Amino acid sequence: MKSLLVLIAALLSAVYLINPGAGFIEFLPDNIPFIGNLDEATATAVLLACARYFGYDLARFFGRSKDEEKKDDAIIDVD
Template sequence: MSESEDKRPLGKSIVMAAAGLLSLLYLVNPTMGLIELIPDNVPGFGNFDEAAAAALLVGALAYFGLDITKIFTGSKKTTEKPVKGNVVES
């Protein structure tokens, strides 16, 4: 653990964990669409509540050190160094 992780306020950690769990529960949708903040069939606005819940979940995960946005960057880090040698051109 780094020093910055040790100095997190307990209250903020509890709030972030609760927000993450509630957003995950909202996205899992155990009510099968019976209880929605914004109904999905509203044109133009129907999926904003799910987008907000997903953003909240990503933020909560990043707060605890799990940055899943790296999945979407497309760049891969390699530890291999290029080998210098003779290059044969055809």
């Protein structure tokens, strides 16, 4: 049941991101300064979290992955 809810959240956020400015679904208008793009940022965060739930760690494209963090934790620097 949880996987189905996560899949639905992923599909809704993907549909929202495919057509963010068409006006048929727009929670915050994009022309509002500073907060106009928060709805797209939220949809992106939900989509990335859903992908991670299903085992696709897309965060490695934006920075370090968990494997790299674990490697750094194992290194002890002694002077």
